[in-house]
Amino acid sequence: MSASLSCVGLDFSWPDGRTLFHGLDLTVGPGRTGLIGLNGSGKSTLLRLLTGELTPEAGSVKVTGSLGHLPQNLTLDAELPVAEALGIAGTRTALHAIERGEATPENFAAVGDDWDVEERARAGLDRLGLTGVSLEHRVGQLSGGQGMLLGLAGLLLRRPDVLLLDEPTNNLDRDARHYLHQAVTAWKGPLLLVSHDRELLDLVDQIADLHEGRIHSYGGTFSDYQAAQAVEQEAAERMLRAAESDVRRQQRELVETQVRLAHRKRYGQKMYDNKREPKIVMNQRKAQAQVSSGRLRGQQQDRVAAARERLAEAESSVRADPEILVDLKATEVPAGRTVVVLTQVRPQHTGEEVAIDLSVRGPERIALLGPNGSGKTTLLRTLAGELPPLAGEVFRAVPLRFLPQRLDLLDEGLSVAENVALFAPGATDNQVRARLARFLFRGGRADQLVGSLSGGERFRATLAALMLAEPAPQLLLLDEPTNNLDLASVRQLASALAAFQGALVVASHDQPFLDSIGITRRLELNRP
Incomplete structure (x- = not known):
């Protein structure tokens, strides 16, 4: 069975009662998926739900295969040796012990099938541009960007079936980003990537846009997504203009209806005051006019309400990013x-x-x-x-x-x-x-x-x-x-x-x- 990751009907709220997700669905199959959305939309929280770090209130998460996760704020102990940060310290120690003649069952069990662990680790570091970093180096000797690449190298060494990366280009210089881009391109399994790096997002196969608690999927790269969004927003803005025009027209017709009804009422009252017809006939006409007027007024008010609903729907389809205001x-x-x-x-x-x-x-x-x-x-x-x-x-x-x-x-x-x-x-x-x-x-x-x-x-x-x-x-x-x-x-x-x-x-x-x-x-x- 091919590796995959999915969630169905996911609900999650913060302790203060704010709902983040309600009935959220997402499927990550073969290929690279870029997860985007406004800050605060819940991208990192969704990744934590997918990894099991957080528990949803409802819904389920299913992972076929093993899962590897590189968090946004990776923190490594500065005194940690690189080999330990890569997760190979125990295997390496046992391997060296066997080479010294300590062929114990415990050492063989610790090595398992990883006889080439040092070579793979060295090759993995080299692929990510960490050529000058030895396995004996301390993490504290590395820059923040090198630490992020080290975390990715350790993740890839464990050979997970499904990979989750949360803002992996943070702190990376131009050369380091190049190595990361190569690693993402070379990845063959399912990959869910949260990033704001446009160049990296242009390497994915599809975009998952997290907006107002829902996932909207778009085939292609981020550039393809932007083109599709531009078309959608142009159509949404046309709908908004049409809805605004319809509301104005319905409101104008409501006013005209009220004017006509007021005119009829004054005319009917004048006829009643002049007693030009029998009282019973005039009362019957007055009652019919009131029913007719009420029906007409209600119909027009319903049309205005419907127009306003269409306007609200059109407004929600048009995205507008709020701006920070600074005047100091x-x-x-x-x-x-x-x-x-x-x-x-x-x-x-x-x-x-x-x-x-x-x-x-x-x-x-x-x-x-x-x-x-x-x-x-x-x-x-x-x-x-x-x-x-x-x-x-x-x-x-x-x-x-x-x-x-x-x-x-x-x-x-x-x-x-x-x-x-x-x-x-x-x-x-x-x-x-x-x-x-x-x-x-x-x-x-x-x-x-x-x-x-x-x-x-x-x-x-x-x-x-x-x-x-x-x-x-x-x-x-x-x-x-x-x-x-x-x-x-x-x-x-x-x-x-x-x-x-x-x-x-x-x-x-x-x-x-x-x-x-x-x-x-x-x-x-x-x-x-």
Whole structure:
């Protein structure tokens, strides 16, 4: 029987009662399926339901074959040897023991059929671009992107029948993405892939669009999906315009009907007052007129109600991505004003001793570029004051805030509003909520616990906390900010940063995003 993964009639709600899925169906057969959807739509939650990490309230999940899952926020112990992270440490130890002459039944059982485990592990690392990484290396010696590739290498070594990947391009530089793309292309079994990487999504065979708790399937790549969506949205907008026109017409006809009925009523009353016919006849006509008028008015009102229902249906078919609104005058930095200066700074980074001179002035927007392991995160942490340099001086002239890759600034046990209040203690609860509404946390959404947020929602909450902090930041340091963001959220972030009037230093491998935020200078770092 061929490997597959499916769920039928899946129901799931959060502890606060919010329903995420009701009757959701999904089948993943042979080939590569790209799972897309807005942040908060439940993509990562669906993967956790499919792996059994979460239990649905109703419905069933069926897996034919073994399942491998690479989570979005892969966390590996920094002290872990690479061999152990790959899951081959025990087999390798037994193999080496047998080679030394310790041919015990326990060692043979530990090796099983994996006599070539080291060769396969080495080949797997090489295929993913980790050529210089030995099995004795510690995980802490690797960059975040290399750690993600290491996790994928370990997953592939276990040879699962069905593969689930959740945002696998996070933290990956251009070369690493190339190796990941090759691995995805080479995969022959069923694959369910959550990603916002357009190039990666253009390697899939079908798109599963998770929208408002339902899966809508489209054959082909993400580009094919976009073309189909454009056609659907054009048709939906035509339907919307027609429905709006129909509502206006039905409302106009209702008004005209009411005018005619009022005219008839006045005419009938005049006839009754003048007593031109017997009273019994006039009363009978009056009763008939009332019945007829009521029927006509009811029919017209039904037509208006039906037109409004068609309008509501047409409106729901047209998708509109909400926009983050940022209007923070206190973040403005005058042109030419010194923001931060690095003088002969040597960051705490392994490798060659390189002294960095950097001066950021006015509302500059600087992109930190370079491969994984080149020290972009270390330099940002040095700028933020989290890491003291090995040598040199850092002069900070304005308030600044640092948005790290791991988004670990917020307290998961507190709500979004409570977290933001910690960053802006002088703001009232109403002020905090009004500001959060601009970051799309409106009403009860501001009371969600941070621990229950999706990756994209957590990013928005963290960005809101930093930008609404007191004093207002005039320099933002961003480390791979588009990680975990869907394409709509990337546009929202770009819009927010376009309205930010301070200086930016951004580490990112997302070239289209960098182009969209008006980068004025690029600083290239080389791997030591």
